[in-house]
Ligand SMILES: Cn1cnc(CNC(=O)c2cc(-c3ccc(F)cc3)cc(O)c2O)c1
């Protein structure tokens with residue numbers, strides 16, 4: 001039977017990356033997606049912006065919405081301090097199965113909790129189910145139409161504190177215009193656009209970093 005793209009991406013990781021070496025996993029996926037098959041990972045160019053935001057923030061608790069194959073999950077987790085935790089939500093069970101194996105290959109199981117399900121279902125359960133008090137960083141990379149409703153849900157669930165950072169991928173391509181308008185207009189956020197390119201292409205895209213002001 002035919003393999004899927006995520007399965008072929010996992011194969012490239014298992015073939016070309018060193019077990020327990022997250023940066024080699026990131027490199028293997030970027031090589032595969034640049035030279036073999038495009039896939040919707042945040043990629044190396046936007047990934048460097050992601051790295052700088054994570055390193056500067058030094059977050060203790062990170063929520064990622066949209067795991068896909070685990071590329072950004074591994075990229076973020078490899079930069080976290082020893083006791084920090086990353087919870088990543090993925091709606092698609094096939095993607096979750098691949099991401100779980102990519103995370104294991106990187107040796108980051110102890111830092112990452114992969115949850116299969118919808119953000120709408122799990123965001124309200126963050127505190128009771130995961131013992132999360134506040135979120136220091138939210139990386140949004142899931143369905144673009146869900147960025148805005150999920151941001152409002154995060155606010156309503158009291159998961160954001162003064163200084164919490166929302167970092168949203170694809171604000172230009174595919175785009176999330178309603179989200180962009182909201183965070184740029186709202187007096188409760190200080191927003192900043194990091195111009196870049198759609199992963200592995202020359203098309204414009206970028207990350208929007210929005211600091212919650214409380
Ligand atoms: C199926 N699915 C499960 N999760 C998701 C959420 N992610 C995206 O939709 C997504 C899409 C693109 C993209 C696709 C086609 C194209 F022509 C240009 C851009 C890039 C990204 O970085 C993304 O994160 C989609």
Ligand SMILES: [Mg+2]
Pocket residue numbers: 040041042141169170
């Ligand atoms: Mg994306």
